[in-house]
Structures are given as structure tokens and as C-alpha cells.
Amino acid sequence: xxxxxxxxxxxxxxxxxxxxxxxxxxxxxxxxxxxxxxxxxxxxxxxxxxxxxxxxxxxxxxxxxxxxxxxxxxxxxxxxxxxxxxxxxxxxxxxxxxxxxxxxxxxxxxxxxxxxxxxxxxxxxxxxxxxxxxxxxxxxxxxxxxxxxxxxxxxxxxxxxxxxxxxxxxxxxxxxxxxxxxxxxxxxxxxxxxxxxxxxxxxxxxxxxxxxxxxxxxxxxxxx
Amino acid sequence: xxxxxxxxxxxxxxxxxxxxxxxxxxxxxxxxxxxxxxxxxxxxxxxxxxxxxxxxxxxxxxxxxxxxxxxxxxxxxxxxxxxxxxxxxxxxxxxxxxxxxxxxxxxxxxxxxxxxxxxxxxxxxxxxxxxxxxxxxxxxxxxxxxxxxxxxxxxxxxxxxxxxxxxxxxxxxxxxxxxxxxxxxxxxxxxxxxxxxxxxxxxxxxxxxxxxxxxxxxxxxxxxxxxxxxxxxxxxxxxxxxxxxxxxxxxxxxxxxxxxxxxxxxxxxxxxxxxxxxxxxxxxxxxxxxxxxxxxxxxxxxxxxxxxxxxxxxxxxxxxxxxxxxxxxxxxxxxxxxxxxxxxxxxxxxxxxxxxxxxxxxxxxxxxxxxxxxxxxxxxxxxxxxxxxxxxxxxxxxxxxxxxxxxxxxxxxxxxxxxxxxxxxxxxxxxxxxxxxxxxxxxxxxxxxxxxxxxxxxxxxxxxxxxxxxxxxxxxxxxxxxxxxxxxxxxxxxxxxxxxxxxxxxxxxxxxxxxxxxxxxxxxxxxxxxxxxxxxxxxxxxxxxxxxxxxxxxxxxxxxxxxxxxxxxxxxxxxxxxxxxxxxxxxxxxxxxxxxxxxxx
Numbered sequence: 001x002x003x004x005x006x007x008x009x010x011x012x013x014x015x016x017x018x019x020x021x022x023x024x025x026x027x028x029x030x031x032x033x034x035x036x037x038x039x040x041x042x043x044x045x046x047x048x049x050x051x052x053x054x055x056x057x058x059x060x061x062x063x064x065x066x067x068x069x070x071x072x073x074x075x076x077x078x079x080x081x082x083x084x085x086x087x088x089x090x091x092x093x094x095x096x097x098x099x100x101x102x103x104x105x106x107x108x109x110x111x112x113x114x115x116x117x118x119x120x121x122x123x124x125x126x127x128x129x130x131x132x133x134x135x136x137x138x139x140x141x142x143x144x145x146x147x148x149x150x151x152x153x154x155x156x157x158x159x160x161x162x163x164x165x166x167x168x169x170x171x172x173x174x175x176x177x178x179x180x181x182x183x184x185x186x187x188x189x190x191x192x193x194x195x196x197x198x199x200x201x202x203x204x205x206x207x208x209x210x211x212x213x214x215x216x217x218x219x220x221x222x223x224x
Numbered sequence: 225x226x227x228x229x230x231x232x233x234x235x236x237x238x239x240x241x242x243x244x245x246x247x248x249x250x251x252x253x254x255x256x257x258x259x260x261x262x263x264x265x266x267x268x269x270x271x272x273x274x275x276x277x278x279x280x281x282x283x284x285x286x287x288x289x290x291x292x293x294x295x296x297x298x299x300x301x302x303x304x305x306x307x308x309x310x311x312x313x314x315x316x317x318x319x320x321x322x323x324x325x326x327x328x329x330x331x332x333x334x335x336x337x338x339x340x341x342x343x344x345x346x347x348x349x350x351x352x353x354x355x356x357x358x359x360x361x362x363x364x365x366x367x368x369x370x371x372x373x374x375x376x377x378x379x380x381x382x383x384x385x386x387x388x389x390x391x392x393x394x395x396x397x398x399x400x401x402x403x404x405x406x407x408x409x410x411x412x413x414x415x416x417x418x419x420x421x422x423x424x425x426x427x428x429x430x431x432x433x434x435x436x437x438x439x440x441x442x443x444x445x446x447x448x449x450x451x452x453x454x455x456x457x458x459x460x461x462x463x464x465x466x467x468x469x470x471x472x473x474x475x476x477x478x479x480x481x482x483x484x485x486x487x488x489x490x491x492x493x494x495x496x497x498x499x500x501x502x503x504x505x506x507x508x509x510x511x512x513x514x515x516x517x518x519x520x521x522x523x524x525x526x527x528x529x530x531x532x533x534x535x536x537x538x539x540x541x542x543x544x545x546x547x548x549x550x551x552x553x554x555x556x557x558x559x560x561x562x563x564x565x566x567x568x569x570x571x572x573x574x575x576x577x578x579x580x581x582x583x584x585x586x587x588x589x590x591x592x593x594x595x596x597x598x599x600x601x602x603x604x605x606x607x608x609x610x611x612x613x614x615x616x617x618x619x620x621x622x623x624x625x626x627x628x629x630x631x632x633x634x635x636x637x638x639x640x641x642x643x644x645x646x647x648x649x650x651x652x653x654x655x656x657x658x659x660x661x662x663x664x665x666x667x668x669x670x671x672x673x674x675x676x677x678x679x680x681x682x683x684x685x686x687x688x689x690x691x692x693x694x695x696x697x698x699x700x701x702x703x704x705x706x707x708x709x710x711x712x713x714x715x716x717x718x719x720x721x722x723x724x725x726x727x728x729x730x731x732x733x734x735x736x737x738x739x740x741x742x743x744x745x746x747x748x749x750x751x752x753x754x755x756x757x758x759x760x761x762x763x764x765x766x767x768x769x770x771x772x773x774x775x776x777x778x779x780x781x782x783x784x785x786x787x788x789x790x791x792x793x794x795x796x797x798x799x800x801x802x803x804x805x806x807x808x809x810x811x812x813x814x815x816x817x818x819x820x821x822x823x824x825x
Contacts, residue, residue: 085709097700097701116708
């Protein structure tokens, strides 16, 4: 059996400070094989977004550990995300968050590629990513606010897959879109991940969307 | 990352430790002032006490040993504090006599004066709050404190005192101009000290009442048929709880204002005692004066804390009570006022700058005439030129101070809770007191005065910078930048700073007139620029000496200062435009009204 793309063991998180500090994510463990799509579902307050932040390396867990390709990625004491950042990428709930407002989509992609994948040729990767995400290359020179929600979500997907990660975290990627676009974007997300062999962690409260994934893990808000 | 999330856990501790360490550092510095003094006091003491002795190295060393200057700062501080705890305030370096009796006498004079000033302040505040309270009783629309409150707070104490002196004592001759001989000598100083303080109290309370009266629960109480007095008491309590901290700061600001007022009216109070000690570089007397001032400030702080506990029924962590909504209004009047006063200042500048401020080209105290619009000063120098060049001499350093405060505020905001203790102390220091201490240590100079004003200017900017940084860090695209591999240093330089600096610059510019006034106040007291440099405060002080013969010498610089004061208050009153989206309004306006007054006073 090959090394899994992502292993999370006994992850939990506390947030807030002083007396307001409390458990926001009950201990959870799961494994993602390469190319596998797994949905995380649960009601509001279950800690879904906290889990997404921890897997992305934007926050630290308070217990447990995450390994990516068998190597340590994040523990309560340290994050190794900075050194191996290319391996885990994400698509945010608000796609505008993936781009610097004053930069064009192409500039944002170029910056990410030159930082994370210095050996690659940016133009080639950008073209590949746009094709994978079905993002119209004619829109690459626009700024984020000049794109529609669906276009921007595809651009965010292109940005994430451009550096060839092995894990993709999508936090409610369709919640800001109208139903038709949401369906199209969700389909795109799953097919892109499958086509490039990326393990997908899809975080959603929508059971229909979760049903597209191979497995569903349901989490509940911690009892106080 | 690691550091980022652990920081939160440490915040409570860091804040507490920072306050404790700052308090200890303050005590240490207060005790070690003789050691810190950069002017060698031994020679001065030798001259003052033993006129017959030659200032030989041996004699100087003996004096140093006698004063305890050869010990380190810790020993000096320890020695002084142990003396204080035994009721011994030391002896003067100038006269050699014990300090305690004189300091206590000065304190009792100041306490009497402050009692009168508080009476005036309460009367003024009551008059300002009354309309708002009546509107609550009659369930009418609230409109805020209005222009009267602004007018009353616009003049800093040293300016108001000078104007009362010229107008009431010299021109109308209704009351004696100087001294401390009876009730009639207390009236003008009490007015000069009490009117700005009362105006500030009344304005803060009236604005808070106006804001609170618009809250939803007031309407619900009205609908439920609650009696009007019950509603009023609820509104008053909520309003007072919201501004109690600023009220405490306003009273502490009185201590600084008292220095200027006592100097103008020649009242032998604690302020004048401090100023005398600073000018004579009599550090033990300065220490005693500061100790009494600090004790009064601590007393006010304790009273404020007690009042806060009563008003809020128990101790709440700061920030847990939602701030009342800001006073509304379009700020049209304020905009116009600020524009007109700025234009008038520019006119003085444009007409006066080409003229020579140092040339003695006219008669002594020559009266104003078309070719000499403001008249000539006591040396026969052109006052228009001196006031115009004084604008540069005052506003130039003020610009540097603002820039320094922005930089310092940004650095300390980035440092987080570690800067909490220094901020608390700096926020409660009246600039005049900081100026007195620095002048006593290094001698009076523009640089020292600027340092003193800088010390009191950075906390509001640091608070604002911290809230702006928090907002910027929470912006989704900045939160996600690490995903593109952007290192933290780069996030700071390329993304956080550009989001924060424009707002900080605007805030700093709003504070510029207040800073210029604080600088002028120090110049007025002789703690800043030295003659013959043209500087507004210094010009006013020079003019005050001749008010009986030539009132115009005081009126010209006073006019420039009044224009600046009005401009400062108008600028502070302009509502900050709210921006749409996540970069919402900051806490600036609240911080502003509180501490700009501390600056001005």
C-alpha cells in the first residue's frame, strides 16, 4: 500500500482566549489516499472551517498531528507548511480571498508559481492550470473584481492546481454561487482533482455536494 | 505560524507584566532623576551654597559625594524612595533647606485652586448636559453637544488664562492680575482652568447621552410607559459608564493645565513650584513636586476605577461593554471652520514669511499701522514676520513629532501587548509635566519639548495602528497569502503596511494642530524654544510681559494660536467616513476625542 496523501490523527482545536477559550473541534482522525475525494460535513459550529484552516496550515491544532505524504506537516508546536507549501493548496469559500485585489489573475498565479515551484516554467503551468480548471485564458489579465463569481471560483481552482499540489482543500467552494453555477463549479472541482490525481478534501454543509465524493465524514459540534 | 497562535494565550500575561514592569520602571526613574540629570549639578550647588569656595575638582567631588551622585541609578533611586517612605523628601540643591514644607504649602495652594476650578467645571458641564437631559425627559430628538461645547473646549488653558488676564484684569481692571491673596485672586485662574475642563466633561457627556438616547432600549422603555425620570437615570448611567475613563483622563489633564495657569497668574502652587524647580534644575524639588502630582493622578485614577465599578455594577473586562454609537452629523460646519482657519493661517504665513523676523527695524512696542499690521515687539522687531516664522518654528517640529508618533505607534502596535504598560502611562501624562521633567534633565530646548510631546502623542496612534493591523490581517486575501508561499516579512511590507499607512497618516494629520498647541504651551512656559527664535508660545510669553502698555504684542500670537485651536477642534469633530466592506470603521473617533484634549490641555 502506498503512502497516503494526507493523514490526520486525533486533531482537535481550541479557539478564543481567556475565559472564552473553548473546544471548537472535537478530536478527529482520517486518511486521504492519493486522488481520493472525501467530504467533511456537519452543521454550523462543528469546526469545519477550523479543520480546513489547520489542514491548509493557516492555523495550528491543539492536539494531534497531520502528515502529508508521510512527512510531518503540522503539530500543536510547529507547522512545516512554509517549507512544503506547494503540497497542500486550497479553494476558499470567498474566491476573492485567493487573489490580491490590485493584481491581475495572471500576476497572482505567476507569483505563486515562482515562489512554490521555482524549477517550472510559469507560462506553461498557467496554461495547463487554466485548461484543467476550464478557466477562459482570455480572462487571465483581468483583476478579481472584473470577474463573475463562477469565473472567479474557477480562477481560484486554477491558482490552487497550478503548483501541482497533492492535497486540495475546498472550504464551502460553492456556497457563494447560484445553484446552476454551483453545480458546474462543483463538478469541475471533482473532475479536475480526479484528472490530476489530487486528493480532495471537500468541506461542505450540502449533502448533495457531499454525495459526489467517494466518502463522507460527518462531524458534530463539540459538547460544552 | 507557531508564534502567531500562541501569542493569544500570552496576551493576558503580557499585558499584566507590561503594566507591572512599566510601573516599576517609572518608580525607578523617578527616584534616579538626580543621576539621570545630564547637567552637572555639582558646580551649580557649589556656587549656590559655598560662594567662597573655589570650584576645584576636589570641592566638586565632595559636593557630588554629599549629593549622592557618585552612586549608580539603583542606589540613588533606593536612597530617595527609602527617604520618601520615612517622610523625608530630601533637601534642595539650591538652598540646602528641607523640601517638604515648601512642597506641602504649594500642594495646599494648588488643591484650593483645583477645588474652585472643579466647581467652575461642574457648573459648565451641567449647563452643557442640561439641554440633552431635558430632551431625554421630553422624548425629543437628540442633536449632540453643539457648537457651544466646541467653543468652550477649543482654547487650551495657557491661552485662555492669557486672554482672561489681558481682557478682565488689564483692560477692564475688574480683578487683580497676579498673586494669591484672597478670593478675588482665585476667580480668573479657576475660570481659566475650569472652563476647558468643564467644556470637555459636558461635551463628552452630552454626546454620549445623545448617542445612548438613540439606542433601541430607550424607545422600548418609552413604549412600555416607563416614567421619564427613570429613563433619564438609565440613560445617564449608561452614558457616564461609556465615557468614565475619558473623564478620568480629563481630570488628570487638569494637573498639567494648572502648571500653565499658575505661571500666568503668578500663583505659588505646585505647578509653579515644579516649573521653578525645572528652571533652577533643583532635581530634589522637582522629584517632590512630581511625587505629589503623581499621587494626585493615582488618586484620580482610583476614584475613576471606583466610579466605573459602581456604574457598571462590578468589574468588566475592558471592551466588553459595547461602545455607544458615534455622534451623528455631516460635519459641514466643522469642515468649513477648519477650512477658514487654515486659510487665515496660510494668509498670515504668506504675508509674513518674506519679512525678516530678527531685524530690529522699528520702534520699541510700535503700534500697528498699515505697513506694520501686528505692530512691533519690545525690541522693535516686526511681529507679523515673527508670528509667520513662528508658524514654521511651531508647525515644523509638530510635523516631525506626528511623523515620529506614527512610526512609533506602528512599531509598538506590531509589538502587541508588550507596549500596553508604557501606553497607559504615556496616555495619562500631561505633556506639560513630561516637558518639565525633560527640561529639568537636559535643559530647555525645542528638541526636549518635542520629545515630551512625542511621548504623549504616540498612544492613540498605536491603538489605531493596532486595530488597523488587526483588520488588515483579517482581510481574506491577506489571510490566504501564505498559501501562495509569501513569507511573513513580505506580507508585512507589501500587503499589511500599504493597507494601514494611509489611514494612519490621515489620523496623524488630524492631530497636527493639537500637537502644535502642546508644543506652544511648552514654549510659553520657557521649556521649549529659546529666545530669539520665533515660536508661538514664546512670542505669547514675551507679549504677556507688556500687555499693560501694548496689548497688541500678546494679541498677534494669541490670534494665531486661537486659529490653530479652533482648527484642531473642528478637525477632531469631522465624522470619519465609513467605508463599505470588511475594512470597516476603526476605533479612531473614540480615541480621538479623549486624548486630543489631553494633548491640547
